[in-house]
Amino acid sequence: MKPTTEPRTARNERPQTYRVKNFGCQMNVYDGERMGELLDAQGITPAAEGEDADLVVLNTCHIREKAAEKIYSDIGRLTKGKTQKKAPMIAVAGCVAQAEGEEIMKRAPSVSMVVGPQAYHRLPDMLDKAVKGERATDTDMPAIAKFGALPARKRRSPTAFLTVQEGCDKFCTYCVVPYTRGAEISRPFNDLLGEARKLVEAGAREITLLGQNVNAWSGEDDKGRAVGLAGLIRALDPIDGLERIRYTTSHPNDMEDDLIAAHGEVESLMPYLHLPVQSGNDRVLKAMNRSHTAEGYLRLLERFREARPDIALSGDFIVGFPGESEAEFAETLALVDAVGYAHAYSFKYSPRPGTPAATMDNQIATEIMDDRLQRLQSAINRDQLAFNAGTVGRTCSVLVERKGKHPGQWLGKSPWLQSVWFMGDAAIGDMVEVELIEARPSSMEGLLRA
Ligand code: 5AD
Ligand code: SF4
Numbered sequence: 001m002k003p004t005t006e007p008r009t010a011r012n013e014r015p016q017t018y019r020v021k022n023f024g025c026q027m028n029v030y031d032g033e034r035m036g037e038l039l040d041a042q043g044i045t046p047a048a049e050g051e052d053a054d055l056v057v058l059n060t061c062h063i064r065e066k067a068a069e070k071i072y073s074d075i076g077r078l079t080k081g082k083t084q085k086k087a088p089m090i091a092v093a094g095c096v097a098q099a100e101g102e103e104i105m106k107r108a109p110s111v112s113m114v115v116g117p118q119a120y121h122r123l124p125d126m127l128d129k130a131v132k133g134e135r136a137t138d139t140d141m142p143a144i145a146k147f148g149a150l151p152a153r154k155r156r157s158p159t160a161f162l163t164v165q166e167g168c169d170k171f172c173t174y175c176v177v178p179y180t181r182g183a184e185i186s187r188p189f190n191d192l193l194g195e196a197r198k199l200v201e202a203g204a205r206e207i208t209l210l211g212q213n214v215n216a217w218s219g220e221d222d223k224g225r226a227v228g229l230a231g232l233i234r235a236l237d238p239i240d241g242l243e244r245i246r247y248t249t250s251h252p253n254d255m256e257d258d259l260i261a262a263h264g265e266v267e268s269l270m271p272y273l274h275l276p277v278q279s280g281n282d283r284v285l286k287a288m289n290r291s292h293t294a295e296g297y298l299r300l301l302e303r304f305r306e307a308r309p310d311i312a313l314s315g316d317f318i319v320g321f322p323g324e325s326e327a328e329f330a331e332t333l334a335l336v337d338a339v340g341y342a343h344a345y346s347f348k349y350s351p352r353p354g355t356p357a358a359t360m361d362n363q364i365a366t367e368i369m370d371d372r373l374q375r376l377q378s379a380i381n382r383d384q385l386a387f388n389a390g391t392v393g394r395t396c397s398v399l400v401e402r403k404g405k406h407p408g409q410w411l412g413k414s415p416w417l418q419s420v421w422f423m424g425d426a427a428i429g430d431m432v433e434v435e436l437i438e439a440r441p442s443s444m445e446g447l448l449r450a
Contacts, residue, residue, distance in 0.1 A: 014131050015054030015089055017047040023070065024061025026248065027117075027210050028094055030161040032059045034150050035093065035120050041151045042124050052084040055127075060096035062176050064350040068096050072108065079110040089113075089130060093120055095180035099353075101139045111135070117181055118142060118166075121149035141182045147191065153198040158399055158429040159413075160204035164192055164232065165211030170251060172278070173289045173356040174318060174349060177212050184212075189219040189232065196236050203429060206244035206270075206399055206413075207236070215250040215259060230258035237268045243431060244399065244415075248274045249316075252292045252300055264307035271308050272342075272417045275301070276316035280335030281328035284321050288357070294335055301339060312342035312387065312416035319376055320349040320369035322360035329372050336379045342387040342416060344380045348373050381441055388418060388439035395449055398434040400426050414444065424448035 018039045020032040035057055036046065047053035058074055061067040071092065077083045078090055091113035092104050098116035105114060112130040115123055116139035126136040147163075167182040168175075196207055209232070211217055217229045227235075233245055245268045252275060262269055279285050280294045304311050317332060336344070348369040351358035391414070398412035398420045410426045411419060414436070421443060422434050434446035 015044055017053050018044050018055040019047045019053035020057040020059055022059045023067055026161055027163060028059050030163050030210055033155055037151050038123050052086050053088050056088045057091045057093055060094035062095035062099050062180050071096050075108045098139050098180040101137050105137060118146055121146040147187055153195055154202055156203045159206045160199040161208050161210050162195055163210045165214050165217040168212040171289060176352045181212055184216055186217045186219055189221050200239055200241045209247040213251045213254055214247045216254040228256050230262040233262055233266055233269055237266050244268055244270050246270050250275050252297050255300055260303050260307050270415050271311045273304055273311055274314040278318045280332035284324055284328050313339055314343040315341060317346040318349050319372040320364035322357055323362040324364060333379055341380060341383050343384055346376045385441050388444055391436050392439050395433055395435045397431050400428055400430045419443040420446040422446035422448050
C-alpha cells in the first residue's frame with residue numbers, strides 16, 4: 001500500500017469517537033466489547049450509526065486466508081476516505097495483528113497502532129503515543145494480565161459473551177490459533193462469577209461462556225475444590241436473573257463426564273452443543289493431529305443425546321485437507337448422515353503460514369475443494385431443515401433479541417439456538433413462550449403464546 005495523501009485525517013488528533021469492527025469468532029466480539037469499554041473509560045464515545053469515527057479499531061481474524069486479506073482492503077478504504085468522509089486513526093487488533101504485526105506496520109503506513117489479543121488492555125497507553133505521532137505495536141502475551149487491567153463490565157444486552165478460557169495447546173496441524181492466542185489459560189472462578197453477576201445486573205439473561213477449548217476450563221471454586229466447566233456452569237446457574245447458559249467451542253478430547261451429565265440436570269444449560277470434528281476419516285483426523293477418531297466422536301455425541309435427548313448438535317468441518325481422497329471425504333459425508341446436525345460450519349482448507357499442514361504434500365486443488373464443500377453444505381442444509389421441521393408444533397421459550405423488519409415483528413432465539421420470528425407485543429430482553437409453526441432452512445416462524 002502506498003503512503004496516502006488524504007486531505008482530511010484524524011490520525012494525530014486525540015479521538016473523540018470510536019468504532020470497533022469485529023471479524024471472525026465470538027471471542028473477537030467479546031474482545032471488541034472490552035476494547036470499547038476501555039475507550040469509554042478514556043472519555044471516547046462510540047460513533048453514532050452512519051457517523052464518522054475518529055478512531056477505527058479493526059479487530060481481525062487470521063483463521064483463514066480470506067479473513068486475513070480483507071484487512072488490507074479495509075485499511076485502504078478507510079485511508080482513502082471511501083468508508084467515511086474523514087480518514088480516521090486506525091488500530092489493528094486481533095489475530096492478524098498478533099501474527100503479522102510488523103508486516104502491517106510496513107505495508108500500511110496509515111495504521112497507528114497494532115495490538116495483539118493478549119495486549120489490548122494497554123490500548124490507552126498506545127493511544128497516548130499515537131496522538132503524539134508515534135506508531136505503536138504491542139503483541140506481547142502476558143498470560144491473563146489483560147483481564148485484571150480491564151474496566152468493569154457495563155454492557156447492556158439480553159445476551160452476553162463471557163471469555164472463560166483462552167488459547168489452545170492442541171496444535172491441530174492446520175490451525176493458527178495456538179500461535180495467535182497462545183497457550184491455554186483459564187480465568188479464575190471468582191473473577192468469572194463476578195463478571196457474570198455484573199452482566200446479569202446490566203440486563204443479560206443469557207450468557208455464552210467462550211473459549212477456544214472452553215471445555216478445558218479448570219479452576220478452584222470458592223472452597224478451594226478443583227472444578228471443571230460443569231462445576232462453573234453449576235455455580236452460575238443459581239444467579240438470579242440468569243436464565244440461559246451456553247458454551248462454545250469444545251474439543252472432543254476434553255469432554256468430562258460431569259459436563260455431559262449437566263446437560264440433563266442444569267435447567268439453565270441450553271440443549272445445544274457445538275463440537276467440531278473437522279473430518280469423518282481417521283487417517284485425515286490423525287494427519288490433522290486431532291487425536292480422536294470418527295467413531296469416538298460419534299460415541300461422545302451419543303452420550304450427550306442420552307443425557308439430553310432433544311440436544312441440538314453443531315460442528316465444524318474442513319474439506320480438502322492435504323491428501324484428502326474422495327473416499328476419505330465420503331466418510332465425512334457419512335458422518336454427517338450419522339449425526340443429523342441441527343447446524344454446522346464447513347470450510348475449505350486454507351494453508352496458514354507457519355502451520356505444519358501448509359507445507360504438507362498433496363495440497364488439494366481449489367475446484368475439488370469447491371465441489372466437496374458444495375456437497376457437504378447441501379447435506380448439512382438438508383439436516384438443518386430436517387431438525388427445524390422436527391421442532392414444528394413445539395412451544396418453547398424465546399429470548400427476544402431485536403425487532404424485525406416489519407412493524408410488530410420480533411426476532412429471538414429458541415433453546416436450540418434457532419432464530420425465531422414472531423409477531424406481537426414484546427420487547428427486547430423478554431423471555432416469551434412461542435409455538436414454532438413453520439420451519440425454514442435457517443430460521444423458524446413462531447406464534448406468540450404468552
Ligand atoms: N482452514 C480452514 N478452516 C480452518 N479452521 C481452522 N483453521 C482452518 C484452516 N487453516 C476451521 C476449523 C475450526 C474453525 C474455527 O475454523 O473448522 O474448527
Ligand atoms: Fe485450532 Fe485445533 Fe486448537 Fe481448535 S483445537 S483452536 S482447531 S488448534
